Amino acid sequence: MADTASQVLLGSGLTVLSHPLMYVKLLVQVGHEPLPPTLGRNLFGRQVNQLPGLFAYAKHIIRIDGKIGLFKGLAPRLCAGAVGTVVHSKVLQHYQELEQPEEIGSELKESATSLDRVIKETTREMIARSAATLITHPFHVITLRCMVQFIGRETKYNGGGFGSIVTIYKEEGFLGFFAGLIPRLVGDVLSLWLCNMVAYLINTYALENGVGEMKSYSQAVTGFVASMLTYPFLLVSNLMAVNNCGLAGGCLPYAPAYTSWIDCWRQLSSEGNINRGNSLFFRKVPAGKTYIWEQKRFC
Numbered sequence: 001m002a003d004t005a006s007q008v009l010l011g012s013g014l015t016v017l018s019h020p021l022m023y024v025k026l027l028v029q030v031g032h033e034p035l036p037p038t039l040g041r042n043l044f045g046r047q048v049n050q051l052p053g054l055f056a057y058a059k060h061i062i063r064i065d066g067k068i069g070l071f072k073g074l075a076p077r078l079c080a081g082a083v084g085t086v087v088h089s090k091v092l093q094h095y096q097e098l099e100q101p102e103e104i105g106s107e108l109k110e111s112a113t114s115l116d117r118v119i120k121e122t123t124r125e126m127i128a129r130s131a132a133t134l135i136t137h138p139f140h141v142i143t144l145r146c147m148v149q150f151i152g153r154e155t156k157y158n159g160g161g162f163g164s165i166v167t168i169y170k171e172e173g174f175l176g177f178f179a180g181l182i183p184r185l186v187g188d189v190l191s192l193w194l195c196n197m198v199a200y201l202i203n204t205y206a207l208e209n210g211v212g213e214m215k216s217y218s219q220a221v222t223g224f225v226a227s228m229l230t231y232p233f234l235l236v237s238n239l240m241a242v243n244n245c246g247l248a249g250g251c252l253p254y255a256p257a258y259t260s261w262i263d264c265w266r267q268l269s270s271e272g273n274i275n276r277g278n279s280l281f282f283r284k285v286p287a288g289k290t291y292i293w294e295q296k297r298f299c
Helices: 002-029 054-065 067-071 074-103 114-152 160-172 174-178 181-206 212-229 231-242 261-271 292-298
Strands: 038-041 047-051
Touching (some): 002 054, 002 074, 002 114, 054 114, 114 181, 181 212, 181 261, 212 231
Antiparallel strands (some): 038 047
């Protein structure tokens, strides 16, 4: 119990610190570009037109809403993190309690191969993460919608957690709390399996005679690569969570009313936006692209 409490406290601290980053990333994901491009240089020193990065975007938010404005949607996100941590811990604890009698007096661990253990541990982790995601997704939806209100200056989701729950239920019914859930779950599961299996292959074959420290680094590297490869699922999930919800950021000209998350994926792919928001630095303006700030400026 003490371990779970410490995990909740640590997770809450990291959530507070990372919240401005998530806020800016979401606004970029939905296509909100309130600032015009500036002339800058890329990693190779070549002059390019760049969209505002993390710090420029954050300064823009501060100018409008003050520093406290960077923490819109923090309360439901903290709730999601705390509840998710408890659920994740309880599920893993349940599996451990079930398997302890089975392992006592047996040679199951010794007879199992390393691959068997990786598959077994990854399956447990997948179930625990999926359960936590399923239960906390309504808080996630509320968090995203609180943030997206910045675009249209709405106050629809400013009435606290209960007010937001009532609003979603009245307008969208029970399923509204789980908008964007499927691509989020798919992305999480793919990322987890990709990370663990590639790390296993690297540790077993590429670093067979390597030191333990190098093997621990491989897990971090493969986790980063897996998150990059599965980023489109996160993008689609976030867009579906706010799509056609009555907020300016979820409607035209930012996004059409997608019929499904697959429809959203297809349209983003056709526009070349399937990785939009993946990087908040060195954001080069793609040739031929039209952004919302340009439409407002010239209409």
